[in-house]
Amino acid sequence: KQEVTQIPAALSVPEGENLVLNCSFTDSAIYNLQWFRQDPGKGLTSLLLIQSSQREQTSGRLNASLDKSSGRSTLYIAASQPGDSATYLCAVYNYGQNFVFGPGTRLSVLP
Amino acid sequence: EAQVTQNPRYLITVTGKKLTVTCSQNMNHEYMSWYRQDPGLGLRQIYYSMNVEVTDKGDVPEGYKVSRKEKRNFPLILESPSPNQTSLYFCASSLSGTVRTEAFFGQGTRLTVV
Numbered sequence: 001k002q003e004v005t006q007i008p009a010a011l012s013v014p015e016g017e018n019l020v021l022n023c024s025f026t027d028s029a030i031y032n033l034q035w036f037r038q039d040p041g042k043g044l045t046s047l048l049l050i051q052s053s054q055r056e057q058t059s060g061r062l063n064a065s066l067d068k069s070s071g072r073s074t075l076y077i078a079a080s081q082p083g084d085s086a087t088y089l090c091a092v093y094n095y096g097q098n099f100v101f102g103p104g105t106r107l108s109v110l111p
Numbered sequence: 112e113a114q115v116t117q118n119p120r121y122l123i124t125v126t127g128k129k130l131t132v133t134c135s136q137n138m139n140h141e142y143m144s145w146y147r148q149d150p151g152l153g154l155r156q157i158y159y160s161m162n163v164e165v166t167d168k169g170d171v172p173e174g175y176k177v178s179r180k181e182k183r184n185f186p187l188i189l190e191s192p193s194p195n196q197t198s199l200y201f202c203a204s205s206l207s208g209t210v211r212t213e214a215f216f217g218q219g220t221r222l223t224v225v
Contacts, residue, residue, distance in 0.1 A: 034214060043201060044216040089154070091214075098169055099144065099203075099214065101154035 004102035023090035117217035134202030143185040147198040
């Protein structure tokens with residue numbers, strides 16, 4: 001059964017810092033991996049989608065990498081801003097046609 | 112605007128009173144699914160549907176029913192809600208269950224069962 005973990009569980013950084021969020025999964029039989037952002041009490045906003053054949057994707061200040069063989073993905077946020085404060089979730093889409101989510105990393109960017 | 116719409120956003124109900132949470136998407140997506148989010152447990156999949164009239168259980172299907180009579184709608188039915196179904200529920204859709212596409216989520220339904 002696929003298991004997804006995220007480290008750290010929470011992170012607090014001063015504004016302007018670059019940071020890395022980590023996601024690990026146990027079964028490499030995935031179609032893709034997706035990073036989401038969730039603000040308190042709100043829905044999920046898709047940030048980046050990496051197909052299983054890809055190594056990385058970039059969108060603005062965000063860069064996500066995928067190493068399928070080792071079961072790892074990282075989300076890199078450059079020059080963090082207070083508006084980046086949220087919970088970041090990674091999810092893998094399995095060959096079994098289901099999404100499995102990690103528990104999330106709660107990020108606080110301090111002004 | 113492309114979106115997934117859930118209704119209601121907030122619902123308080125009593126144990127045993129049947130309820131339905133609706134989900135609709137306007138993107139002609141084939142794949143739709145329901146999740147619940149609980150503190151410390153994260154997001155867990157309840158049911159999913161690969162296409163019209165095709166549904167399957169996720170990780171936590173007990174106490175829930177779904178139907179997919181039309182492509183755009185995927186309602187979640189709680190026949191006899193219990194307090195342990197108090198949770199934040201999300202509906203999601205993506206273009207296809209077999210093609211590798213991005214998932215879009217609704218804004219969530221916060222359900223409280225007393």
